[in-house]
Amino acid sequence: MTEISLLRTGTLHTIDPGVAGETVAVADGRILEVGEFDALTAAYPGAVIDDRYADATVLPGFVEAHSHAMAGGIWNHVYVGYFDNRDPDGKVWPGCRTLEEVLDRLREADAALDDPAATLWAWGLDPIYFPGERLVAEHLDRVSEHRSIFVIHASLHLATVNTALMEHAGITAETLAEGVPKDGAGNPIGELQEPAAMMLAQDAAMGFFLSLMSPEGLEAFGKLARNAGITTVVDLGSGPIASDSVAEMWQQTVNAESFPARVSVFHNPGQGGPANLDDVAEMVLRRRAQSTDKLRFGGVKFVLDGSIQGFTARVTEPYLDGKENGLWLVPPSQLADWIRPVVDAGILLHVHCNGDEAVDVLLDAFVEAVGETPPADHRTTVQHSQLTRRDQYERMAELGMCANLFSNHFWYWGDQHADVTVGLERANRMNSAQTVLGLGIPLSIHSDASVTPLGSLHVAWCAANRQTATGRVLGPEERLDVGQALHAITMGAAYQLRMDDEIGSIAPGKRADFVALDADPFEVGAEGLRDINVRGTVVGGEHHPVG
Amino acid sequence: MSDPRIPLTVIGGYLGAGKTTLINRILTGDHGRRIAVIVNDFGDISIDEALLAPADGGIRALANGCVCCTAVDGLATALDELAGLDPPPEHLVIEVSGVGDPWGVAQWGRTPRYELDGVVVVVDPLSIRTWIADRYVGDTVRGQIAAADVVLLSHADDAADACADIVGWLSDLTPAPVIVGTDVSFALLLGRDGTGATTGGGHVAHAASTFTPAPTTRQRLQEWLESAPPEVVRAKGFVETEEGSLVGQRFGHRAEVVRATGRVDPVMSVVCLGAEMTSTAEQWCALLDAP
Numbered sequence: 001m002t003e004i005s006l007l008r009t010g011t012l013h014t015i016d017p018g019v020a021g022e023t024v025a026v027a028d029g030r031i032l033e034v035g036e037f038d039a040l041t042a043a044y045p046g047a048v049i050d051d052r053y054a055d056a057t058v059l060p061g062f063v064e065a066h067s068h069a070m071a072g073g074i075w076n077h078v079y080v081g082y083f084d085n086r087d088p089d090g091k092v093w094p095g096c097r098t099l100e101e102v103l104d105r106l107r108e109a110d111a112a113l114d115d116p117a118a119t120l121w122a123w124g125l126d127p128i129y130f131p132g133e134r135l136v137a138e139h140l141d142r143v144s145e146h147r148s149i150f151v152i153h154a155s156l157h158l159a160t161v162n163t164a165l166m167e168h169a170g171i172t173a174e175t176l177a178e179g180v181p182k183d184g185a186g187n188p189i190g191e192l193q194e195p196a197a198m199m200l201a202q203d204a205a206m207g208f209f210l211s212l213m214s215p216e217g218l219e220a221f222g223k224l225a226r227n228a229g230i231t232t233v234v235d236l237g238s239g240p241i242a243s244d245s246v247a248e249m250w251q252q253t254v255n256a257e258s259f260p261a262r263v264s265v266f267h268n269p270g271q272g273g274p275a276n277l278d279d280v281a282e283m284v285l286r287r288r289a290q291s292t293d294k295l296r297f298g299g300v301k302f303v304l305d306g307s308i309q310g311f312t313a314r315v316t317e318p319y320l321d322g323k324e325n326g327l328w329l330v331p332p333s334q335l336a337d338w339i340r341p342v343v344d345a346g347i348l349l350h351v352h353c354n355g356d357e358a359v360d361v362l363l364d365a366f367v368e369a370v371g372e373t374p375p376a377d378h379r380t381t382v383q384h385s386q387l388t389r390r391d392q393y394e395r396m397a398e399l400g401m402c403a404n405l406f407s408n409h410f411w412y413w414g415d416q417h418a419d420v421t422v423g424l425e426r427a428n429r430m431n432s433a434q435t436v437l438g439l440g441i442p443l444s445i446h447s448d449a450s451v452t453p454l455g456s457l458h459v460a461w462c463a464a465n466r467q468t469a470t471g472r473v474l475g476p477e478e479r480l481d482v483g484q485a486l487h488a489i490t491m492g493a494a495y496q497l498r499m500d501d502e503i504g505s506i507a508p509g510k511r512a513d514f515v516a517l518d519a520d521p522f523e524v525g526a527e528g529l530r531d532i533n534v535r536g537t538v539v540g541g542e543h544h545p546v547g
Numbered sequence: 548m549s550d551p552r553i554p555l556t557v558i559g560g561y562l563g564a565g566k567t568t569l570i571n572r573i574l575t576g577d578h579g580r581r582i583a584v585i586v587n588d589f590g591d592i593s594i595d596e597a598l599l600a601p602a603d604g605g606i607r608a609l610a611n612g613c614v615c616c617t618a619v620d621g622l623a624t625a626l627d628e629l630a631g632l633d634p635p636p637e638h639l640v641i642e643v644s645g646v647g648d649p650w651g652v653a654q655w656g657r658t659p660r661y662e663l664d665g666v667v668v669v670v671d672p673l674s675i676r677t678w679i680a681d682r683y684v685g686d687t688v689r690g691q692i693a694a695a696d697v698v699l700l701s702h703a704d705d706a707a708d709a710c711a712d713i714v715g716w717l718s719d720l721t722p723a724p725v726i727v728g729t730d731v732s733f734a735l736l737l738g739r740d741g742t743g744a745t746t747g748g749g750h751v752a753h754a755a756s757t758f759t760p761a762p763t764t765r766q767r768l769q770e771w772l773e774s775a776p777p778e779v780v781r782a783k784g785f786v787e788t789e790e791g792s793l794v795g796q797r798f799g800h801r802a803e804v805v806r807a808t809g810r811v812d813p814v815m816s817v818v819c820l821g822a823e824m825t826s827t828a829e830q831w832c833a834l835l836d837a838p
Contacts, residue, residue, distance in 0.1 A: 170659065174806055177657035178650070196654035199623050206623060271621070275586075314683075325686055328646040331562050332683040361683055 002027045004047040005541070006040050007512075009058040011520050014506035015490045024058075026512040029293075029540035033508050052543075053535065057520040059486065060506050061231025061513035061537050062456035063493035065404050066350075066383055066446035069235040069263075072224055073217025074123055074450050077208070078109040081124030081154060083412065083469075085453050088223035090547055099135055106143040106151075119148040119165075119204050121211075126154035128309060128416050135160045137190025150204040154451070155310050159192045161201055166190065169201045213239055213246070218253040226260040226544045228455045229515035229534040232494070232503050233261050236350065236383070237268025237301035242283050247290070247297075254295040260537060260544035262513070264497050266299035266350065269338075270329060277338055281345040288347075293511075293540060299348040299497070301383070302338060303329045305358040308386060308421050309413050313355030315387060320423050326355060335365035343370050348498050349380045350404070356387040363395050374399055379442070381496045386430050387422070393432075393439050402442040402496045405431040407463035408452040414468030428475035433463050437484060444492040445485070460485035460521075461530035482521050485529065514538040551808065553630060555656035556640045556737055559649030560669035561678050561688045565701030566642050569669055569729045573640055578733040583629050583636035587622065587643050587652065622655060630660035638664075638737055646687050650694035662805075664738055665781075665798035668695035669729060670717065672702060672709040679720075695723040696799030697780060703728035722800040724780060726751060726820065735780055735818050738798075753780070754823045760815045761837040762787040765804055768795045771835050772802035776827045784815030786835075813837075 007024045014020065014034060023040045025032040025047065033040060041047070075087050080102045083095040096102040102125065110120055120143075125135065140149045140162035148165035152158070166172070166188060173186045179197030180188050192198045198205045211217070225233040239246045254263045267273060267284050274280045280300065288298035305326055306312020311319050312326035319325075330338060342349050353359045359382060366380065374380075381402040382388065386409060388396075396403065409417065409431060417427040429435075436443045445463045447454050464485045466474050473479075480488065494504025502511050516535040524532060536545035560566050570584060622641075629636055639661065643649045649666045656663025668691050678688045692698065698717060700710045710727045717725050726735075731751040763771075768786050772795050775782060782797040785807055792807035795815070815835060819828050 175657070176663075176803060176805060177654045179654060194651060194654070195621070195623065196651070196658060199626075199655070199658050202623075202627070202659070206627070209623075327648070328684065328687060331645040333562060334645065357683065 004032065004044050005050050006037070006044065006047045007058070007514070007538070008037050008049060008051045008054045009516075010053070010055045011057040012506065013057065013059045013486065013520075013522070015060050015487055016505040016507045019505070019507045024506060024512070024514070026541045029512055029542075031506060031508055031510050031512050034506060053516040056516040056518060056535055058506075058514050058516050059521075060490045060504055061515045061539065062229045062489045063232045063444075063497065063499075063504055064225070064228075064230045064446060064449075064454060064456060064489075065234050065381075065444045065493035065496050066236050066406075067234055067449040067454055068238040069218055069221045070212040070238055071450035071454055072219065072221030073212040073214055075220055076211050076217070077121040077123050078105060079124050080105050080122045080151060082126055082129040085124070086227065088220040088227070090227060099130060099133055099139060102135065102151075103139060103143055106140070106149065110144050110147060113147070116146065119150060119207060120144070121204070121208050122149070122151045124154055125151050125160070128413070128420070134189075134191075137161060137163045137166065137188070140190065148204055150201060150208060152208055155307070157194055157310065159198050159201065159205065161190050161192060161204065163190070165201055165204060169203070171200050175200065213249070215249055215253050218249065219259070222254075222259050222261050224449070224454045226537050227534060227546050228457070229517070229537055230454065230456055231261055231513040231515065231537050231539050232497070232499065233263055233454070234497065235263060235265045237266045237271065237303075239265060240272040241265055241267050241287055241297060242273030247287060250295055251290070251292075255292055257542065259294065260539060262294045262296065262503070262539065264296040264299060264499070266301040267297075268301045268303065270303050277341040281341045281347055284347055285345060296497075296499070299350060300342050301350045301352065302335075303352040304335070304362060305329065305353060305355050308354050308409075309416060311421065313387070314357035314361070315355040315422070316357045316360070317426075319421055321420070325357070332361040332365070335361060336368035339365055339369035343375060343378055343380065346375075349378075350383050350496070351380070352383045353388070354384045354386050354406075356389050356392065359385065359388050359392045363392065363399070366399060366401075379496060379498055383446075384448070387426060388432070390432075390435055393435055393441060397439040397441050402444070403436045404444040404446050404493070404496055405433055405436070405463070406448055407431050407433065407445040408447050408459050410462045410466045410474055411458075411469055412452050414466075414474050415470050415472065418468070418472065418474065429478065430474065431463070432475065432478045433480050433484070433488070434478045437480075442492060442495050443488050444496050445488045446493075455530075456489040457521075457532055457534075458530045460489050461526070463488065464526035464529060479526070482526055482529070485526070486521060512538055512541040552660060552662040553635055554638050554664035554738065555653070555661045556638065556664045557643060557649045557653045557656070557666045558640060558669065559643040559647065559652075559666065559691050559694065560645070560671075561684065561691065562645035563674060564645075564669040564671045565699075565729055566669050568701065569667075569699070570640065570642050572729070573733075573736070576733055578737065580637040580737070581634070582638045582640060582737075585622070585625055585639065585641045587641055587647060622652070626655055626658070626661065646684065648694065649691055653694070662794075666694055666696045666801075667699055667736065668692055668697075668723075669699050669701055670713070672700050672713040673706050675713060676716075689720060692717065692720045692723075695721055696801045698723050698725045699729045699731065700725060700727045701729050703730070724777060724799050724820075726780070735820075738781060738783060738816075738818075752820070752822045754819045754821055755816065756819075756824050756828075756832060757814065757816045758832060759837050760784060760786045760813050760835045762813075763835065764788055765790065765793060768793060768835075769802065769804050771795075771831075772797040772804070774831070775802070776825070776831055778819045778821055778825055779817060779828055779831070780820055781818040782815065785811040785813050786815070787813050
């Protein structure tokens, strides 16, 4: 006979207005019933009483609808980012607030490496926080004159290397490649810009990128999700699942009972696989048939433009520094031909559009591809949607599209957006979540890990406070209340993954996916959301305690 | 002794410009070389893979993605694999995505196993004014043209008037020579093969000359390359200097000098537009010729 357990909680928020109680009856990994403890013990005599979270606040497990698996594997390397960050084992690495602190972190790592020939890789450096300063080889030479050092920037588009590495790789005054800036004497300063220049340091650069996707990296990704209270996490197109070996890596890792999350893996045609959209649709449908309770294939992601902080998002007004515009990754006139086979096949489509011009192109192409009356319930989602204007949201509402906003930007780059990239006016209406909700557009909010750390409560805090690292509040009228923010990181994300019938809220028949918190978000309020600790998660009835 | 690095030709241009036609011509052409092709585009690949002999290194289709997603499965891996073939391809052609930056891709020709031969941007004279004025891609297309070493106009046969009309207009956008017709000889498009023989035909007339340059200095070689008359589309060769053998190269308007790998016998090859070498071109060659 099936074992029934009663999960007794201190406070239960079901994110389903029709379901209330403080105890959840669970059987076979699904929710049987929600109600008062006394009523459920009477209804299920002999049920196992699980009261480990009887003093905790329990919610449906968080759902992250935009992150990348490399957020796990990247922790193989030394973190030198500006903000505090927590590794998969829960250790907090303080942010490096000065270039000297970056060097100190590298010195520690250098001393900890036994093999004197090993390359030292580091990640997370974002020069946007060090205006007027520049990390160069000369700095890194103070860490080691012998060991190769490769520091990849947060954008993953640039690296800074030391003299030992340049000597080993043959990067000299003679090097012609652009993206290798030189000093007054004509010698390279140690910065390698964009992929071709980075690959001048081929061993180090390939070593870094190849290390990002591995079974161990996926395990680390799962731990990061668990630590953040996330029970369903997306890899939004970073493991090329057209390849059987990559798909098998996902299957072997995520389908294992010990893996602490469900994963929805999207296919991004921009990183390999079939070279035309009909074949992409066929491949994705074939993979979709291999989905399991924990591992979902079947979504497709397109990337239209770059990033705002990289000045590569496609915008309708120039950047503050005078740069006219960013770059396209899909020819706009071709986009309708990309969309049609995917949407026609009933495949869920998410499209990266950081700038508002990218959204213009997407909306026109979408209508061209599927007509003014799109297929019912298509849930095509604009990812990031950071600079989307109200008139565009009105069209998105008419077309039945969803928006997944990159709310973490307020904390990580809000000051830079107001002062350096797009200016205060546009920064105030970035990631305008109340506008989205007001128009009835399904909303979620995300971290884009590893771009910012995986952490749904932090994302919710950002959307509810819109506060920058220096304490400015950008566009206060667009702040979410606690209930709206919690909905966005549970049901909102589940809806966009087309999984809202089984996850995202606590209700009979849904999967037993929960997060246990040490404080009640409604008690601590918007200001305190990011300080709440996650005690553990439950995925399909299986407990995954943090720590 | 020939240079062990693989020459790289980058072919750019917006959608429909005629890049694929040019690539197919290279694949079927009588140039006697093992040429590998990478199509860095997606969704619009119409190259017939059957055209390519298996020994040629093959065609690889690579999607146009961002480095953070594609570094491993992208150009880095493809270039590494091609260079590792035995024997390696004798020439690599990369077709850039319709919105790709050819000059960015050209930088792969400055990585250790490759040498940048040239950036060819194909322009359709019938649609280019529309694309340049397009609110979404005008800046992208403008950037592509500005990145060209040489611009080739497609539709030379069926749109001769449009071609004639567009040449002057394009010269405001780029210092690159604009050649009417994509049916250029392989000697002009890809340079000469290792033996120095001119290979492959084409209807756009060209003339070629080879001579033994006198020893000179790096600076004089650079100045000489930069002072080429406009009909000279291509010059490449090895020159003796006090610092050893140097490779001097000009393609279109871009001239550069790099150190040769090892010591190489001096030789310089020049390719001009037109049925024969002009006297201006002859005089220019004489400036570097051994007495």
